[in-house]
Amino acid sequence: MTFPATDTVVTYPDGDLASTGTVLHVEPLEEGRSAVVLDRTAFHPVDPVWPDQPADAGTLAVDGRDYAIVDAVVGATDGSALYVGNAPVRTGTEGWAFVVCHLVDDASGIEPGATATVTVDGExxxxxxxxxxxxxxxxxxxxxxxxxxxxxxxxxxxxxxxxxxxxxxxxxxxxxxxxxxxxxxxxxxxxxxxxxxxxxxxxxxxxxxxxxxxxxxxxxxxxxxxxxxxxxxxxxxxxxxxxxxxxxxxxxxxxxxxxxxxxxxxxxxxxxxxxxxxxxxxxxxxxxxxxx
Missing domain, CATH: 3.30.980.10 (Threonyl-trna Synthetase; Chain A, domain 2)
Structure with a gap:
């Protein structure tokens, strides 16, 4: 299993409500959920260090199928493991990649390398x-x-x-x-x-x-x-x-x-x-x- 080597490119600071990226990693989580990591996204995640702004709401589309994004959190990896919302280091620490983890209830059909489109609830x-x-x-x-x-x-x-x-x-x-x-x-x-x-x-x-x-x-x-x-x-x-x-x-x-x-x-x-x-x-x- 490989992990992202660079930070997720984020476009929400520019006000974007949609983006298209490549699936880099899918991490199984407890209770059947999975964290989907893309190379770029318009989706704003929760930062566990200072969780003031909630995550966006929206969907992830892969191969014509829409997946509801039930949450999104900041994740981090040093190349050996992906920490989803519980990184042992602060965002920006050298030697770590910081990524947006899009949480979905069922990630079947989502594979690394696939093209994914993110759509954010604009309201x-x-x-x-x-x-x-x-x-x-x-x-x-x-x-x-x-x-x-x-x-x-x-x-x-x-x-x-x-x-x-x-x-x-x-x-x-x-x-x-x-x-x-x-x-x-x-x-x-x-x-x-x-x-x-x-x-x-x-x-x-x-x-x-x-x-x-x-x-x-x-x-x-x-x-x-x-x-x-x-x-x-x-x-x-x-x-x-x-x-x-x-x-x-x-x-x-x-x-x-x-x-x-x-x-x-x-x-x-x-x-x-x-x-x-x-x-x-x-x-x-x-x-x-x-x-x-």
């Missing part, structure tokens, strides 16, 4: 892309609203604001036309200079400030792009989300899918909710993106 892709774009915008606006609560210098975001989002986030989930982000404000963040005691009294003010900032950005219909760090199109290549906001261009490392312009949105709004557990504050930010 779901658009909704998740809207949610992911809104998530990045909301994180920047959140950092801006919380900037006055910092008393010490900490790492900043692409707009030069103290990066609360990066320092406090514990989980992020991209939803169709929205996102759900969870933050923890504990002893470590307080030591870094975050005035947690003032937060409860500023939640309403912060929410209004975030919504106002987001409204201004949406009204400006800022262009959005995915920029690759290298010249290739491999899955393991680092990519960045870029937005040409009115105050200047801002970038965030990101492997997901996005809209191409904020003109595709009518509005982006947030709801902030505080909680307390184990001696720390928890903050939940629910972001909603209304399509234009």
């Amino acid at each position: 779901l892709r658009r909704a998740l892309s809207a949610g992911h774009t809104a998530c990045h915008l909301a994180s920047l606006a959140l950092n801006d609203a919380f900037a006055p609560l910092w008393t010490k210098d900490v790492p900043v975001d692409g707009r030069g604001r103290p990066n609360f989002d990066q320092l406090a986030i514990t989980s992020s989930r991209i939803l169709p036309e929205g996102s759900l982000d969870e933050y923890r404000i504990g002893k470590s963040l307080r030591k870094k200079g975050f005035a947690a005691a003032e937060l409860a009294g500023r939640i309403e003010e912060a929410t209004e400030a975030i919504d106002a900032t987001l409204a201004g950005w949406v009204a400006a219909a800022a262009p959005i792009a995915i920029v690759r760090d290298g010249d290739g199109h491999g899955l393991g290549e680092r990519r960045r989300w870029r937005a040409e906001l009115p105050e200047g261009v801002v970038e965030i490392p990101c492997g997901g899918t996005h809209l191409r312009s904020l003109a595709e949105l009518a509005s982006v709004t947030v709801a902030l909710e505080l909680s307390e557990a184990d001696g720390a504050l928890g903050l939940t930010m629910r972001t909603t993106a209304q399509p234009a």
Whole structure:
């Protein structure tokens, strides 16, 4: 059995909803499922390291037969085995090939060397892309609203604001036309200079400030792009989300899918909710993106 020697060429960062490639490997999995690896694909997979954006939905067609893709995950191989969603190394590690594993319930009829066509559900892709774009915008606006609560210098975001989002986030989930982000404000963040005691009294003010900032950005219909760090199109290549906001261009490392312009949105709004557990504050930010 041979394993892919190079990364899957991925075209979803360019917004592609269909692709044609060659089957490189079929890996039997538990419960009768199989992972199908192609040399190129438009299908966005889940990255187990940071599983914020769900996989695309769609089909794989081989020799006139359609196979429902029930899931897709990032896989990795060092040439001796294929790790499907449980790689022992991080994406981009030298000496490893990182691949998109298209999971199907029944891979009978799919053989290495066959030509396969991938078709992505465009409606779901658009909704998740809207949610992911809104998530990045909301994180920047959140950092801006919380900037006055910092008393010490900490790492900043692409707009030069103290990066609360990066320092406090514990989980992020991209939803169709929205996102759900969870933050923890504990002893470590307080030591870094975050005035947690003032937060409860500023939640309403912060929410209004975030919504106002987001409204201004949406009204400006800022262009959005995915920029690759290298010249290739491999899955393991680092990519960045870029937005040409009115105050200047801002970038965030990101492997997901996005809209191409904020003109595709009518509005982006947030709801902030505080909680307390184990001696720390928890903050939940629910972001909603209304399509234009």
